[in-house]
Amino acid sequence: MTIKYMTRQRRRQEKEVLAILSTAYEDIRLKHLPHNRLETTAAMRRR
Numbered sequence: 001m002t003i004k005y006m007t008r009q010r011r012r013q014e015k016e017v018l019a020i021l022s023t024a025y026e027d028i029r030l031k032h033l034p035h036n037r038l039e040t041t042a043a044m045r046r047r
Contacts, residue, residue, distance in 0.1 A: 003030075003040045014040070 005013050014030065021028055025044035032040050 001042045001044070003042055005038045005040070010038075010040075017042070 003013075003017055007013070018028060018030075021042065021044060024047060026047050028042060028044040030040050030042050
């Protein structure tokens with residue numbers, strides 16, 4: 001899944017995304033690609 005940030009407050013939005021996704025998924029991992037700082041890739045497993 002790709003998460004796109006609309007503002008520069010990425011850390012706060014990451015916490016919100018993790019809280020929302022943790023209700024349906026477990027083992028959530030986020031990876032930032034160096035060429036796109038306003039986008040993060042999330043790998044997770046369904047509960």
